Amino acid sequence: MSSAGTNPRKAVVVGAGPVGCLAAMSLAKAGWSVDIYEGRPDMRLPSSKAAAQQRSINLAISARGLAAIQAIDPAAADRFLSTVIPMRGRMIHDAQGRLQSQPYDRDGQCINSIGRAYLNEDLLGEALSIPVIRAFFQHKVTAIDFDSKTMSVRDVQGAKDATVPFDFCVGADGSYSIVRRQLMRVVRMDYQQEYILHEYIELKMPAGPPTEPGGDPTFLLDPNHLHIWPRHTFMLIALPNKDKTFTCTVFAPTEEFDRLQSDEVIVRWFHANFPDALPLIGEEALLQDFHRNPRSALMSIKAKPYHYKDRAVILGDSAHSMVPFYGQGLNCGLEDVRVLHILLRDTGVDPMVHPPDSQEDAALASALARYSASRHEDLVAACELAMDNYVEMRHSVTTLGYRFRKALDNLLYSLNWKHVTAKDVVEPLLTKTFLPNPGGWLPLYTMVTFRPDISYSTARRKFQRQSHVLEIAAWVSAGVVAGTASITCASILRRLYNRP
Ligand SMILES: Cc1cc2nc3c(=O)[nH]c(=O)nc-3n(C[C@H](O)[C@H](O)[C@H](O)COP(=O)(O)OP(=O)(O)OC[C@H]3O[C@@H](n4cnc5c(N)ncnc54)[C@H](O)[C@@H]3O)c2cc1C
Ligand SMILES: NC(=O)C1=CN([C@@H]2O[C@H](COP(=O)(O)OP(=O)(O)OC[C@H]3O[C@@H](n4cnc5c(N)ncnc54)[C@H](OP(=O)(O)O)[C@@H]3O)[C@@H](O)[C@H]2O)C=CC1
Ligand SMILES: Nc1ccccc1C(=O)C[C@H](N)C(=O)O
Numbered sequence: 001m002s003s004a005g006t007n008p009r010k011a012v013v014v015g016a017g018p019v020g021c022l023a024a025m026s027l028a029k030a031g032w033s034v035d036i037y038e039g040r041p042d043m044r045l046p047s048s049k050a051a052a053q054q055r056s057i058n059l060a061i062s063a064r065g066l067a068a069i070q071a072i073d074p075a076a077a078d079r080f081l082s083t084v085i086p087m088r089g090r091m092i093h094d095a096q097g098r099l100q101s102q103p104y105d106r107d108g109q110c111i112n113s114i115g116r117a118y119l120n121e122d123l124l125g126e127a128l129s130i131p132v133i134r135a136f137f138q139h140k141v142t143a144i145d146f147d148s149k150t151m152s153v154r155d156v157q158g159a160k161d162a163t164v165p166f167d168f169c170v171g172a173d174g175s176y177s178i179v180r181r182q183l184m185r186v187v188r189m190d191y192q193q194e195y196i197l198h199e200y201i202e203l204k205m206p207a208g209p210p211t212e213p214g215g216d217p218t219f220l221l222d223p224n225h226l227h228i229w230p231r232h233t234f235m236l237i238a239l240p241n242k243d244k245t246f247t248c249t250v251f252a253p254t255e256e257f258d259r260l261q262s263d264e265v266i267v268r269w270f271h272a273n274f275p276d277a278l279p280l281i282g283e284e285a286l287l288q289d290f291h292r293n294p295r296s297a298l299m300s301i302k303a304k305p306y307h308y309k310d311r312a313v314i315l316g317d318s319a320h321s322m323v324p325f326y327g328q329g330l331n332c333g334l335e336d337v338r339v340l341h342i343l344l345r346d347t348g349v350d351p352m353v354h355p356p357d358s359q360e361d362a363a364l365a366s367a368l369a370r371y372s373a374s375r376h377e378d379l380v381a382a383c384e385l386a387m388d389n390y391v392e393m394r395h396s397v398t399t400l401g402y403r404f405r406k407a408l409d410n411l412l413y414s415l416n417w418k419h420v421t422a423k424d425v426v427e428p429l430l431t432k433t434f435l436p437n438p439g440g441w442l443p444l445y446t447m448v449t450f451r452p453d454i455s456y457s458t459a460r461r462k463f464q465r466q467s468h469v470l471e472i473a474a475w476v477s478a479g480v481v482a483g484t485a486s487i488t489c490a491s492i493l494r495r496l497y498n499r500p
Contacts, residue, residue, distance in 0.1 A: 013036045042135075094398070104445060191303045200298060304372065316330075316336060416441050435453040
């Protein structure tokens, strides 16, 4: 017999990244007592900040991530929105340094540059302001026994090991997840990990001088764009920061980086490929960053299922690490939390009810099974969209065909009488995972980035159908043009030779 206790059951969240923090808030809101275990030191301490500053300074948050935060903590979503830098389109820098702005959305919707550390610290602070949430920093989870519902935790500072009991374990421990690896021992998990042949290095573009003496520093590029230097097989991008700097990232094949062996070659390569960016970054700073910052790998991870019985689930990068090219990795991870939150609630999981040790919590098991079954298609679609967007960013944006398709997409989109923005769809997402198939023509970018009511897989399927329609239209138009041309030629020939 299950018993209704006076204390809630205990959930452990492994990882205090943004996904772990939001998951902890969601569980606390649902009535669980929550302990977060984080291998690294508390990121809010000044001593932790220097290490964090070396990589991934900012990221793009868009409607899916914001809708997820809104569903769990509306005040935090409002706070983030007031601090972000909106980017309303891509700014393409060609090899001659000429600029071309390509808006993301016909109605002016934006993606938003936000400081990664700020976002994470704010979510952590918010989580820890909830009395039922506790965090253990520098506590690395090393093993988990899901059948006895215990995990081994190493206190990194004291080098002490402890065994921690739990009722429900949420893995939000990133791409190299220990929770995922431990789950593989008890679950027949399909798992695929793929390193792509490209790597990345981050560089800093400093703020510009004030326009008047004693004034504030200025941005060296337009801050309301995501800047791209597409060079077909590689690219440079830049996202703005609040301190008027830009974080630039070079993405290139390993062999391209391997050729950059000396300072002279690095500067020459930069000068040849990104002539307008080089003076803004500065040669000295470029070389310093090139030598000091890590050259990091890029990978994609797909897994299925994401849960085990009534006691464990993986969320965020631990379940679906994706290449960063759509700017959706974190948005998708935060969306995982929203989807799970709704399924737990819909299935009637009650953290105050303690099933006996020998029995499973049927509602929780069912919610987790529904999560794995319904989420997989979307996570695979998100990973694949991310791969495809690399080709779009580094190559397609420079082609006439792409611009023609974009113009046609927007023309057909303008015939869509239903003008829905991310803001309009947030309310239903507090209680529903996604809404049914949307009608009318919608560009892929709009669906993925600005329509959190449309799942990734629905967006991808709709895009494929729309592409098919355009292909047929192109063939029909080509046929009509060819037909008209041949009739015209025939009539000219007839007239030339004076035949009836
Ligand atoms: C270059 C780059 C740019 C990106 N840009 C964007 C973007 O613009 N927009 C976007 O949406 N996404 C972006 N992403 C993806 C985004 O960074 C990730 O999806 C996101 O950080 C995942 O969050 P998470 O909370 O799942 O994992 P993480 O942020 O990795 O957090 C995991 C946490 O778990 C802790 N941990 C790990 N193992 C253990 C253990 N054994 N015990 C205890 N704690 C542990 C780690 O210390 C860490 O704090 C980008 C990624 C890269 C690489
Ligand atoms: N999809 C992709 O291509 C990429 C995704 N990312 C993701 O972006 C997020 C933030 O990046 P960032 O902070 O730079 O992440 P990091 O790669 O620095 O570290 C994230 C976590 O993974 C652990 N880790 C790192 N490398 C390994 C490894 N080779 N084997 C085992 N564990 C490892 C780290 O452990 P420790 O603290 O002990 O160092 C840390 O716990 C993370 O979610 C990361 O997963 C990052 C790079 C590429
Ligand atoms: N944040 C990123 C990080 C790395 C690479 C791309 C992004 C993007 O956000 C790309 C944007 N969605 C675009 O399609 O232009």
